[in-house]
Amino acid sequence: MPQIAQLAETYSSQIFWLLVIFGFVFFVIGKGMVPKVMGTVELRDKQIGADLAAAQDARNQANAEEEAWRKRENENRAQAQALVAQAKVDAAAASEKKLSAAQKRIDKKMADAEAKIADARAAALVELETVASEAAQTIVEKLAGVSVPAASASSAVKKVLSNG
Template sequence: MTTYGSQFFWLVITFGIVYLVIGRGMLPKIQGTVEMREKRISDDVEAARLAHKKADELEEEYKTKQADARSEAQAVIAAAKDKAAKNAEKRLRDADKRVASKLEEAEKDIEEQRVAAMAELQDVAAEATQSIFAKLTGSKVTKAEARSAVKGAMTDA
């Protein structure tokens, strides 16, 4: 039994030394390392949260710039369409003017030709009247009289 007592004494002494060495020497270092890791993890999580927030802001800014660019492009397209429509309208007006001018010229030519044809027709009708009158009655009618008669007949009709 005496050996048990001395073994027990040395066991208590050994555990005490181990407690002092580990508990007082190593444990604070381990706790410091754990706290440092926890701080580092929380800092990394905070940095990731801030990076995520910044990424969200950049995405929102990108979307805003994209919407602005889209609206600007639409404005440019609308302006180009408007300009093209105005150019087409101007070309159409110019073409209408040219067509109207040619139509006027054609109407003048037609009227001149109609007048010339009517004069020629009156001359032919006057000659025919002279010839028919001469054959039917045996007397002659002057060209002026025949022309006057034809003119009167044409205006009555």
């Protein structure tokens, strides 16, 4: 086994050169180059992180803007709907007014007509009374030969009519 057989003659050269070479590896590569490589990785990670954060911010902002737009839109819609409703209410009120005015006119005409009818009826009744009292007067005169004054005939007729 050369590792043991040659130990005495080679150990010093092995250890010396290992320290020299591993020293080179450690100080030049490990200390000098590795931190730079890792720095690059860190820089990249940072950049990626920053980019992602920026993208997230932009996304949040877009969402907020959309939210605001939606709110405005909803408000506008509500306003428009309120306007439409108001117009409907106004129109309904106006037509109501017109209708009631027309109704009133019609009612008045009807009332007038009814009054006229009542007048005509009263006049007719009065005429009937006169005719009846004259008829009664004549009948009494013919049957009994008694001349009855017009006033008593009329009151008798009135009595009968009001009873009838």
